[in-house]
Amino acid sequence: MTDTEAAADVPTPGRPQPSGPPASRWSALVARVRRPGTPLGRHLRGLVIGAVIVIALLELVSPFRVSQITTLSYYVVACAGLTLLTGINGQISLGHGALMAVGGYTTALLLPAGLPFLVAILTGAVAAGIVGIIVGAAAAKLHGPYLAGATLALAVGLPGLALAFADTLGGEQGLTVDVPRPPAWFADAHFFLFGSDPSTTQYLAYIGALVAGLVLFLLANLHTSRYGRVWRAVRDDEVAAELAGLRLGRLRVLAFVVSAVCAGLAGGVLALATRLVAPSGFTIVLSLSLIAAVVIGGLGSLTGAVLGSAVIVFLPPLVTGLGARAGLSDVQAAELAPLTYGLVLVLVMIFAADGAAGLVRRLGGRLRRRQGPGTGPPRSGHDAAQESDDAARRTS
Amino acid sequence: MTSAVHQPPAAGGPGAAPAFAVEDVTVRFGGLTALDAVSLELGAREVHGVIGPNGAGKTTLLNVCCGFQRPDSGTLSRAGRPLAALAPHQLVDLGIARTLQGVGLFRGLTALENVMVGADRHRRAGFLAALLGLPRAEADRRALAERARSALAEVGAADVADRLPAALPYPVRKRVALARALVAEPEILFLDEPAGGLGSDDIDELAGLIRRLAERATVVLVEHHMDLVMAVCDRITVLDFGRVIAVGDPAAVQDDPAVAAAYLGEESARGDEGGTA
Numbered sequence: 003m004t005d006t007e008a009a010a011d012v013p014t015p016g017r018p019q020p021s022g023p024p025a026s027r028w029s030a031l032v033a034r035v036r037r038p039g040t041p042l043g044r045h046l047r048g049l050v051i052g053a054v055i056v057i058a059l060l061e062l063v064s065p066f067r068v069s070q071i072t073t074l075s076y077y078v079v080a081c082a083g084l085t086l087l088t089g090i091n092g093q094i095s096l097g098h099g100a101l102m103a104v105g106g107y108t109t110a111l112l113l114p115a116g117l118p119f120l121v122a123i124l125t126g127a128v129a130a131g132i133v134g135i136i137v138g139a140a141a142a143k144l145h146g147p148y149l150a151g152a153t154l155a156l157a158v159g160l161p162g163l164a165l166a167f168a169d170t171l172g173g174e175q176g177l178t179v180d181v182p183r184p185p186a187w188f189a190d191a192h193f194f195l196f197g198s199d200p201s202t203t204q205y206l207a208y209i210g211a212l213v214a215g216l217v218l219f220l221l222a223n224l225h226t227s228r229y230g231r232v233w234r235a236v237r238d239d240e241v242a243a244e245l246a247g248l249r250l251g252r253l254r255v256l257a258f259v260v261s262a263v264c265a266g267l268a269g270g271v272l273a274l275a276t277r278l279v280a281p282s283g284f285t286i287v288l289s290l291s292l293i294a295a296v297v298i299g300g301l302g303s304l305t306g307a308v309l310g311s312a313v314i315v316f317l318p319p320l321v322t323g324l325g326a327r328a329g330l331s332d333v334q335a336a337e338l339a340p341l342t343y344g345l346v347l348v349l350v351m352i353f354a355a356d357g358a359a360g361l362v363r364r365l366g367g368r369l370r371r372r373q374g375p376g377t378g379p380p381r382s383g384h385d386a387a388q389e390s391d392d393a394a395r396r397t398s
Numbered sequence: 399m400t401s402a403v404h405q406p407p408a409a410g411g412p413g414a415a416p417a418f419a420v421e422d423v424t425v426r427f428g429g430l431t432a433l434d435a436v437s438l439e440l441g442a443r444e445v446h447g448v449i450g451p452n453g454a455g456k457t458t459l460l461n462v463c464c465g466f467q468r469p470d471s472g473t474l475s476r477a478g479r480p481l482a483a484l485a486p487h488q489l490v491d492l493g494i495a496r497t498l499q500g501v502g503l504f505r506g507l508t509a510l511e512n513v514m515v516g517a518d519r520h521r522r523a524g525f526l527a528a529l530l531g532l533p534r535a536e537a538d539r540r541a542l543a544e545r546a547r548s549a550l551a552e553v554g555a556a557d558v559a560d561r562l563p564a565a566l567p568y569p570v571r572k573r574v575a576l577a578r579a580l581v582a583e584p585e586i587l588f589l590d591e592p593a594g595g596l597g598s599d600d601i602d603e604l605a606g607l608i609r610r611l612a613e614r615a616t617v618v619l620v621e622h623h624m625d626l627v628m629a630v631c632d633r634i635t636v637l638d639f640g641r642v643i644a645v646g647d648p649a650a651v652q653d654d655p656a657v658a659a660a661y662l663g664e665e666s667a668r669g670d671e672g673g674t675a
Contacts, residue, residue, distance in 0.1 A: 041539075042531035220529050227528035227535050228521050228542075231507065235515045238504035245464070245498070246515050246578070247490030256525075302506075 041226040075210030076271040077311035083264025089302025091257035092237030097156030099289035105269025123270030134262025142254040161281040176280025300357025309358040415478030423472030450637035495584035503563040510559040513546035516578035549581035
């Protein structure tokens with residue numbers, strides 16, 4: 003220990019000197035956590051911070067809020083996948099609700115067979131991924147309105163399968179899902195940490211948050227990797243992308259499959275959270291909500307997917323509650339939600355076309371500029387695009 | 399010198415197959431014959447100009463060379479190997495790069511990222527590494543960024559690495575686009591009107607760059623700017639109405655009466671295009 007410190011005090015030419023006093027090892031660690039050197043480090047830090055916030059919320063808020071967080075978690079999973087497809091790769095999908103149905107129904111069918119729920123959810127994701135290969139292969143050849151139309155047909159048509167195969171899929175009534183009870187190790191750990199037994203609602207919320215956290219982490223890795231870069235290249239200029247040796251078709255199908263797997267996972271979590279999968283749960287409205295969340299949040303941004311999902315999940319009950327308190331009848335108050343929803347979408351389009359994530363970024367940039375120079379230039383453009391070469395930015 | 403059409407290739411050494419060859423290629427659009435039995439042979443490390451009046455078929459020829467346009471008849475070959483059904487995405491692996499008329503940068507990517515996409519063939523990490531954020535993917539990213547950075551430096555655009563294309567002046571965008579083609583380390587580089595919209599200083603710099611590139615690659619220059627073409631090309635192919643009307647070194651082509659005839663009456667129009675845009 004003293005040896006290494008002594009060595010560190012002697013200036014050696016080939017080696018960078020620690021900038022602070024001997025105690026700087028701790029501050030170096032702090033600095034690394036505050037400013038991780040690699041995208042992976044940044045994403046891991048985000049994962050940890052997110053986990054702390056979510057755990058705190060799940061332990062502190064009311065059971066109703068906890069179940070809302072579960073809802074939020076599957077919206078986040080689906081929207082994160084959709085923003086990758088639509089924002090990063092430029093393919094629109096109005097059919098992601100149907101892909102969620104594939105995941106949800108697969109999960110609901112496998113759970114009674116005695117499979118662990120994680121296996122069931124993952125199988126549902128794989129099933130949605132397989133559907134994604136088929137739809138994606140068709141989508142790779144379609145553009146703009148044609149793709150929108152094809153995926154819209156998927157959203158309308160696929161839930162109909164549940165009616166056609168009513169014996170297995172439960173028809174209009176759907177399938178009920180047996181919710182897994184918290185296992186003993188989870189209950190013990192929870193009791194040890196928080197001094198209370200976890201409710202099933204809490205357990206489900208933890209599952210949803212875990213899935214959402216992992217999906218966000220993995221997709222953030224993809225965003226900053228070669229794939230994020232070439233997906234955006236394919237989106238921006240097909241001819242130039244092809245000349246760079248990129249295989250447009252394959253990359254588009256891959257984006258669709260990744261996105262479909264996310265939708266499948268989201269469907270599985272939805273099945274657990276709502277304890278029911280039925281055609282009425284996977285209507286075109288769900289598909290449109292997802293695309294609305296992605297647009298409100300800011301196309302192509304994972305942060306935006308989270309913010310947009312939050313708007314979709316929390317805004318309607320908030321507005322309905324406000325309406326009821328203002329003396330409107332229940333029916334009238336319920337009508338407020340879609341109205342506000344449309345209004346928010348229009349306002350976002352007019353005042354912040356890059357969505358909530360863009361708004362946050364611009365405000366952040368303004369704040370940093372006000373603090374004075376030396377804090378680095380404000381980031382412009384799409385955040386995923388900008389984040390991907392952070393290391394390079396710092397050296398310049 | 400009109401007989402120059404069927405001369406053997408000037409470069410590549412005796413007996414060696416040309417680095418890239420187009421033989422008897424014909425392309426028809428409906429009743430219009432865009433290319434009529436056109437042949438083009440490129441030697442190693444040669445700067446080859448392709449010129450001709452507007453509508454002569456220069457861009458069509460380029461599109462055939464890059465697999466965007468399937469010829470109705472005729473063959474392509476790379477270093478003696480025939481290329482049957484050439485698709486654009488295969489070019490990179492054949493050591494061929496092309497810049498686009500205009501700019502063609504990815505607008506949502508920074509200059510550096512644009513060039514990194516050009517360097518994509520040098521990647522090593524696969525999908526799983528990218529998904530999990532393995533060190534392999536990070537090492538890959540750094541390596542590609544390093545290549546991209548030096549390509550940007552080569553074209554004199556190192557200082558704009560972190561800017562989006564929309565924030566760059568037109569000539570700088572063209573430099574970035576050139577860097578994106580260079581970074582793939584092509585053996586044959588097709589430049590589609592690289593001087594279009596550039597001022598005379600930029601064009602002088604471009605001429606120097608093209609000569610430097612010729613030390614390691616074959617450069618094909620499709621260009622209207624005659625001073626540039628005459629200054630940098632080893633050989634020139636002149637197209638008119640889809641036919642090759644002359645092939646030879648700049649001096650020979652300039653003295654060719656057929657070339658003069660083809661350009662007669664275009665003199666004033668060319669003067670406009672050659673200037674700054």
